[in-house]
Amino acid sequence: xxxxxxxxxxxxxxxxxxxxxxxxxxxxxxxxxxxxxxxxxxxxxxxxxxxxxxxxxxxxxxxxxxxxxxxxxxxxxxxxxxxxxxxxxxxxxxxxxxxxxxxxxxxxxxxxxxxxxxxxxxxxxxxxxxxxxxxxxxxxxxxxxxxxxxxxxxxxxxxxxxxxxxxxxxxxxxxxxxxxxxxxxxxxxxxxxxxxxxxxxxxxxxxxxxxx
Amino acid sequence: xxxxxxxxxxxxxxxxxxxxxxxxxxxxxxxxxxxxxxxxxxxxxxxxxxxxxxxxxxxxxxxxxxxxxxxxxxxxxxxxxxxxxxxxxxxxxxxxxxxxxxxxxxxxxxxxxxxxxxxxxxxxxxxxxxxxxxxxxxxxxxxxxxxxxxxxxxxxxxxxxxxxxxxxxxxxxxxxxxxxxxxxxxxxxxxxxxxxxxxxxxxxxxxxxxxxxxxxxxxxxxxxxxxxxxxxxxxxxxxxxxxxxxxxxxxxxxxxxxxxxxxxxxxxxxxxxxxxxxxxxxxxxxxxxxxxxxxxxxxxxxxxxxxxxxxxxxxxxxxxxxxxxxxxxxxxxxxxxxxxxxxxxxxxxxxxxxxxxxxxxxxxxxxxxxxxxxxxxxxxxxxxxxxxxxxxxxxxxxxxxxxxxxxxxxxxxxxxxxxxxxxxxx
Numbered sequence: 001x002x003x004x005x006x007x008x009x010x011x012x013x014x015x016x017x018x019x020x021x022x023x024x025x026x027x028x029x030x031x032x033x034x035x036x037x038x039x040x041x042x043x044x045x046x047x048x049x050x051x052x053x054x055x056x057x058x059x060x061x062x063x064x065x066x067x068x069x070x071x072x073x074x075x076x077x078x079x080x081x082x083x084x085x086x087x088x089x090x091x092x093x094x095x096x097x098x099x100x101x102x103x104x105x106x107x108x109x110x111x112x113x114x115x116x117x118x119x120x121x122x123x124x125x126x127x128x129x130x131x132x133x134x135x136x137x138x139x140x141x142x143x144x145x146x147x148x149x150x151x152x153x154x155x156x157x158x159x160x161x162x163x164x165x166x167x168x169x170x171x172x173x174x175x176x177x178x179x180x181x182x183x184x185x186x187x188x189x190x191x192x193x194x195x196x197x198x199x200x201x202x203x204x205x206x207x208x209x210x211x212x
Numbered sequence: 213x214x215x216x217x218x219x220x221x222x223x224x225x226x227x228x229x230x231x232x233x234x235x236x237x238x239x240x241x242x243x244x245x246x247x248x249x250x251x252x253x254x255x256x257x258x259x260x261x262x263x264x265x266x267x268x269x270x271x272x273x274x275x276x277x278x279x280x281x282x283x284x285x286x287x288x289x290x291x292x293x294x295x296x297x298x299x300x301x302x303x304x305x306x307x308x309x310x311x312x313x314x315x316x317x318x319x320x321x322x323x324x325x326x327x328x329x330x331x332x333x334x335x336x337x338x339x340x341x342x343x344x345x346x347x348x349x350x351x352x353x354x355x356x357x358x359x360x361x362x363x364x365x366x367x368x369x370x371x372x373x374x375x376x377x378x379x380x381x382x383x384x385x386x387x388x389x390x391x392x393x394x395x396x397x398x399x400x401x402x403x404x405x406x407x408x409x410x411x412x413x414x415x416x417x418x419x420x421x422x423x424x425x426x427x428x429x430x431x432x433x434x435x436x437x438x439x440x441x442x443x444x445x446x447x448x449x450x451x452x453x454x455x456x457x458x459x460x461x462x463x464x465x466x467x468x469x470x471x472x473x474x475x476x477x478x479x480x481x482x483x484x485x486x487x488x489x490x491x492x493x494x495x496x497x498x499x500x501x502x503x504x505x506x507x508x509x510x511x512x513x514x515x516x517x518x519x520x521x522x523x524x525x526x527x528x529x530x531x532x533x534x535x536x537x538x539x540x541x542x543x544x545x546x547x548x549x550x551x552x553x554x555x556x557x558x559x560x561x562x563x564x565x566x567x568x569x570x571x572x573x574x575x576x577x578x579x580x581x582x583x584x585x586x587x588x589x590x591x592x593x594x595x596x597x598x599x600x601x602x603x604x605x606x607x608x609x610x611x612x613x614x615x616x617x618x619x620x621x622x623x624x625x626x627x628x629x630x631x632x633x634x635x636x637x638x
Binding site: 086087184192 | 502
């Protein structure tokens with residue numbers, strides 16, 4: 001008998017609930033949602049693993065899980081070599097460049113060479129600024145990059161924004177968009193070979209369940 | 213600094229005895245298999261000129277090389293793979309060797325990874341190259357040898373996925389898209405997201421026939437399924453030849469009886485740029501990374517000389533093979549079954565006894581510590597010695613054989629001991 005197919009779900013944050021719901025609509029209910037890392041599901045062929053959204057691409061690439069739900073932005077940031085089988089539609093957000101409202105920087109063109117950028121996305125940020133020919137110093141932070149300009153750690157932040165609410169609250173304005181992202185169903189390339197029929201059937205149920 | 217004195221540079225590591233045993237098990241299994249198929253081993257320098265290593269391999273690999281300046285000012289690098297050195301060797305050292313030439317290597321290669329993942333920067337590869345022939349039979353032999361090699365080291369459920377570098381390239385070119393969009397299309401094929409693939413092709417007005425070919429090839433899983441692709445009146449480069457070749461290779465695989473282990477994957481690409489024909493990857497279920505792969509490179513060797521010499525090869529990563537074996541619950545057997553420690557107050561007799569064991573092909577260590585019996589036994593117990601043998605003044609006299617695990621002591625002659633050993637271990 002084949003082993004269970006492991007699917008990683010964001011363990012917290014805004015992607016967790018919509019991911020669980022998408023699975024439900026595809027007929028897979030998670031049975032032990034609270035405080036576990038590995039959970040059985042109503043479909044005996046699948047088990048759910050709760051992992052930080054940021055780490056999902058890594059788990060998928062290395063085959064620690066077969067499938068994983070996570071943002072396209074995170075897959076790109078992690079440079080994960082995985083299949084992206086389906087755009088799940090939810091988790092819409094943009095990776096944006098933002099500066100304090102009172103900043104003299106009005107567009108990315110105004111960025112001087114000494115500028116410091118605080119971000120959770122050092123890879124995408126570096127590639128973006130290098131693409132523009134801008135030399136910036138990238139400071140990797142975890143969470144709450146919004147704080148960095150307030151305390152003078154950095155003049156600029158690169159962060160995800162879905163409604164723009166958090167940025168506004170922190171008196172930050174968007175000066176550029178690096179990319180648009182949604183949640184994706186990522187798949188390990190070898191798992192896809194091993195479990196293609198099961199995964200395809202799961203995909204069609206996900207599609208039938210209706211995407212948000 | 214103490215740190216640099218006690219540790220190894222990032223991405224490098226020590227291999228301790230048990231791990232080296234496992235590596236040796238894999239390497240020797242592969243070496244034996246490669247030789248059985250008529251491949252001959254070569255070695256090349258760890259350091260080569262950058263130009264020799266970077267010709268035709270693509271910028272990603274060039275960027276990953278450890279480069280430095282030689283004393284005479286020339287730029288040299290640690291080899292990041294072995295196909296370029298083989299191409300150089302074929303051109304410069306083996307010009308009149310009858311083709312096809314079958315070569316193999318087992319060596320370490322070095323790559324600097326910019327990724328946030330701390331990958332090994334030194335790793336071990338075992339690979340083969342079949343040079344001077346581009347028939348489907350040559351492709352088939354390489355795929356068959358790949359599967360046979362992985363089975364030989366004990367891997368189960370091995371499968372190989374095959375793509376075709378020029379088929380993909382010619383069809384991408386036929387779209388008429390610019391390079392950036394072609395790369396995007398190639399990415400989408402790799403994502404295996406049909407909905408987005410179709411959307412992209414609609415948005416970019418890919419002609420219906422070509423669109424159909426892309427979707428059809430993406431859904432093919434067996435090599436012979438590509439026969440259902442109809443090209444219509446257009447040529448799309450040499451697409452017809454590429455498809456024909458895949459079908460011919462399939463026929464060869466059938467003769468080897470491995471057609472059900474080899475699959476088609478239109479989107480499969482390798483990171484190195486020199487491939488022109490089939491490209492492939494080997495994997496096993498329950499291990500998420502490919503074990504290795506390779507492909508056909510018919511335009512590569514001529515970059516070193518003037519003659520066009522077609523070739524095909526593969527490389528396996530020893531580390532990945534070991535991890536996959538572990539994932540399958542396979543424990544490579546320890547080859548040295550029994551270790552004997554020989555001790556005596558009479559050095560001349562002890563040395564003679566050790567020689568006698570060595571001549572009989574038994575692993576024997578001489579006690580060089582001059583310790584008392586108690587200390588010798590303690591060491592034997594801790595060091596995993598199977599038998600301690602206390603030799604009297606001559607080796608003709610019976611010896612005391614002590615088994616540290618069971619605490620059993622016996623008086624026997626060396627001859628009898630060896631006979632019993634032969635009987636019990638065979």
